Amino acid sequence: MNNKRDHIIEFLYHNYNNIKNQLFPILTFIISFFNAHSKYKPLIFSGFVLVGGVIVVYSFLTWYNKMYSFKEKMIVFSEGVFKKRRNDIPFKNIRSINTSDSLIKRWMGISNLNIEMIGGEKVSFVLSNREIQELKSNIFSGIELKTRGLHSAKFNALEYLLLTTSNIGLFLTSLSIGLWGGGFALDHFAVELGLATEAEKLALEQDTTGMWEKLQQTSWSDVNADVWLGALTFLAVIVVISLLLTSILVYLTYKNFSIKISNKEIEISYGVINKKHFHISHIHIRSIRIIEPLLYRKFGYAQIKADNIGLNDKASRTLFIMPIVKKEKIPLILKDYTPDFTEQIVTMRPDRSTIPIFIFRSVWGVFVTFAALTIITNYAAWGFVLVPLWVIYGYLKWKHSGLHFNDRYITTSFATRLNKTTLITLKKYVESTGVGQSFLSKKTHKADYSFAVYSERLEEVYESDLLDETKKDEFLSYLVMDTS
Amino acid sequence: MKKIEKQSVTIWNLFSLQNAIITFLITGITFFFFEDVQWVRKILVIIVIWALYTFITDLIAHHLTYNNAAYELTDNILYIQNGGFSRHENTIPLNRIQHADIEQSFYSRFFDLYALNIYTAGANHTIEYIKREVADDLRNKITQINTKEMGLHE
Numbered sequence: 001m002n003n004k005r006d007h008i009i010e011f012l013y014h015n016y017n018n019i020k021n022q023l024f025p026i027l028t029f030i031i032s033f034f035n036a037h038s039k040y041k042p043l044i045f046s047g048f049v050l051v052g053g054v055i056v057v058y059s060f061l062t063w064y065n066k067m068y069s070f071k072e073k074m075i076v077f078s079e080g081v082f083k084k085r086r087n088d089i090p091f092k093n094i095r096s097i098n099t100s101d102s103l104i105k106r107w108m109g110i111s112n113l114n115i116e117m118i119g120g121e122k123v124s125f126v127l128s129n130r131e132i133q134e135l136k137s138n139i140f141s142g143i144e145l146k147t148r149g150l151h152s153a154k155f156n157a158l159e160y161l162l163l164t165t166s167n168i169g170l171f172l173t174s175l176s177i178g179l180w181g182g183g184f185a186l187d188h189f190a191v192e193l194g195l196a197t198e199a200e201k202l203a204l205e206q207d208t209t210g211m212w213e214k215l216q217q218t219s220w221s222d223v224n225a226d227v228w229l230g231a232l233t234f235l236a237v238i239v240v241i242s243l244l245l246t247s248i249l250v251y252l253t254y255k256n257f258s259i260k261i262s263n264k265e266i267e268i269s270y271g272v273i274n275k276k277h278f279h280i281s282h283i284h285i286r287s288i289r290i291i292e293p294l295l296y297r298k299f300g301y302a303q304i305k306a307d308n309i310g311l312n313d314k315a316s317r318t319l320f321i322m323p324i325v326k327k328e329k330i331p332l333i334l335k336d337y338t339p340d341f342t343e344q345i346v347t348m349r350p351d352r353s354t355i356p357i358f359i360f361r362s363v364w365g366v367f368v369t370f371a372a373l374t375i376i377t378n379y380a381a382w383g384f385v386l387v388p389l390w391v392i393y394g395y396l397k398w399k400h401s402g403l404h405f406n407d408r409y410i411t412t413s414f415a416t417r418l419n420k421t422t423l424i425t426l427k428k429y430v431e432s433t434g435v436g437q438s439f440l441s442k443k444t445h446k447a448d449y450s451f452a453v454y455s456e457r458l459e460e461v462y463e464s465d466l467l468d469e470t471k472k473d474e475f476l477s478y479l480v481m482d483t484s
Numbered sequence: 485m486k487k488i489e490k491q492s493v494t495i496w497n498l499f500s501l502q503n504a505i506i507t508f509l510i511t512g513i514t515f516f517f518f519e520d521v522q523w524v525r526k527i528l529v530i531i532v533i534w535a536l537y538t539f540i541t542d543l544i545a546h547h548l549t550y551n552n553a554a555y556e557l558t559d560n561i562l563y564i565q566n567g568g569f570s571r572h573e574n575t576i577p578l579n580r581i582q583h584a585d586i587e588q589s590f591y592s593r594f595f596d597l598y599a600l601n602i603y604t605a606g607a608n609h610t611i612e613y614i615k616r617e618v619a620d621d622l623r624n625k626i627t628q629i630n631t632k633e634m635g636l637h638e
Contacts, residue, residue: 376526431606434574436567448570452606460606479577480561 003069006126007110013126014059023051068125070135075115077123093117096284096308099132099277106275116308136279153257159324162301163250164243166293170253174245178238254323261337268320278319284309286454287425288321288341290330294418302327306338309429309454344411344424346402354446354466355398361465362394363387393417403449403464405478410451412462423462429454433479435472445469485554485565491595492613493550498591500542507535545569555611557625562602564609578629580604586619602626 027048034040058081066079078086094115101111105126113125113132127135155163164171187204190196196204257270269277287307296302304321322333331343350358366387373380393415400415410430413422436448449472450463511528518524545568554565562576587599592612598619599612611622 372530375530376523431580431604432574432576432609434572436570436572438570441570452604454605459608476563476573476575479575479580 010126011063018055170249171246174242178242286429290422292420348403350466358398359394363390488553495591496546504539
């Protein structure tokens with residue numbers, strides 16, 4: 001195949017992305033800071049025209065210099081504007097491929113082809129769907145996607161609602177849209193909403209002071225309860241609108257969720273506007289992660305994720321085997337789609353006498369920090385009101401902590417904020433095991449068990465604290481058996 | 485079980501002393517320029533107390549660390565024991581080790597001692613401080629056995 005460049009739409013997309021993510025937020029911040037009618041307006045305008053011009057030129061050069069060709073056994077790839085980088089990627093180093101698109105790209109019949117390599121490096125190409133199909137069969141030569149099982153999950157209203165609660169990223173996006181919309185409504189329809197008189201609106205339009213000057217001029221002791229109540233009501237309305245918006249985004253993100261399975265890989269796709277598409281080889285699945293956020297637990301649901309040894313953290317975060325599923329269905333899902341894994345029961349758990357230690361470990365750092373801050377300012381003493389949150393967190397850490405190991409898997413469960421996670425890892429991907437004991441824990445016959453797993457990160461170590469020490473020796477020699 | 489060199493305690497103590505001196509210098513300079521600002525003074529007091537606490541606990545922990553530190557290399561595993569107030573034992577199968585290197589820090593140079601760093605795909609381990617010939621011997625043995633047993637994850 002000859003040298004290729006990304007589709008020309010990618011050049012426009014670069015510009016759109018840079019302007020949306022960098023230029024636009026900085027511009028709106030500066031305008032709100034100095035006011036749209038401030039004396040600095042011509043200077044701000046000129047600066048942004050200049051930066052916009054640089055972005056367009058840089059985007060063009062980025063697009064123009066990114067070239068690649070697909071040879072018989074490798075991808076030859078070069079990119080860079082000021083510093084050129086050439087990379088030859090043998091197909092055997094490719095761990096997974098996935099495709100994604102947007103509504104516009106789908107209309108044009110093109111998609112992003114994302115290639116993940118051993119070591120977590122990722123390259124993306126924007127190609128026509130026909131070319132991607134050809135490449136998929138080349139890169140995964142010998143792996144025919146014969147559909148052994150096809151699962152299309154249709155989520156009900158409660159499940160979409162629960163998915164909404166576990167998507168902080170989408171909520172923050174909705175919140176920024178909500179705040180922008182709220183600000184727009186206040187600017188343009190304050191009179192119609194009964195929040196200001198015509199005269200006040202006119203005065204506001206003619207006001208040339210920016211946010212910075214307003215903050216400096218405000219006498220906070222004169223701000224009465226009505227103003228605070230009004231501001232809080234406004235924020236509450238924005239949060240409710242944002243939640244509704246998040247539900248819509250979640251619906252569009254997870255609709256059409258489907259999994260296909262062949263003997264060698266699983267193919268997961270979901271989404272309406274931005275469609276995600278993952279191919280994961282069974283042999284590259286290191287662990288299965290069963291995550292139970294607090295609200296999911298209350299309704300008997302969980303999420304199933306796969307830790308793929310070729311994927312970086314960012315890609316792994318979006319890689320669901322099932323974004324929401326009834327807990328009783330987990331064994332069936334694992335059996336159908338990840339045949340190397342079965343559900344594991346955590347057998348080693350810290351006993352009740354260790355609860356105070358878990359709470360102490362969780363609280364002491366926060367306590368010392370607030371105590372130190374209180375020396376600087378008395379207001380910091382209010383921080384102690386929040387200490388019960390860390391007490392609860394310490395308790396949850398105890399409640400969800402556990403370990404289990406057998407000749408095939410090592411399983412650990414732990415709490416991350418309000419979530420419970422159960423991590424089932426294949427024994428062959430465990431790199432080392434360890435046991436720690438302090439003077440006190442030795443006296444009470446307790447030990448902290450830890451293990452490191454094969455990871456794209458420099459270190460990925462999991463620890464289960466204050467378990468019974470009786471399995472200490474067995475755990476330390478856990479990996480010795482298969483080294484002979 | 486083999487022990488590390490006794491001078492390791494001195495090397496660790498020198499590191500802790502160096503950190504304490506740097507902290508006291510920075511707080512001293514800050515105090516000189518911002519003596520009149522009350523909240524800065526309070527922050528500096530907290531930093532000095534913290535630095536003193538860390539320095540004293542380090543000195544105690546280093547003696548315990550030396551007592552706890554030991555290692556053993558067999559045909560298929562490397563066993564490392566370390567830790568100060570808590571004792572940690574680690575078992576690393578040799579076929580999991582990706583590479584090992586020998587490092588000499590500024591202070592360990594005074595005693596002609598070295599640290600052996602062992603890297604797996606999920607964690608790093610260190611045996612510090614040992615003599616050059618011991619470090620070389622350990623590294624060579626690890627590399628030899630490791631080369632024979634490649635491809636574990638395939």
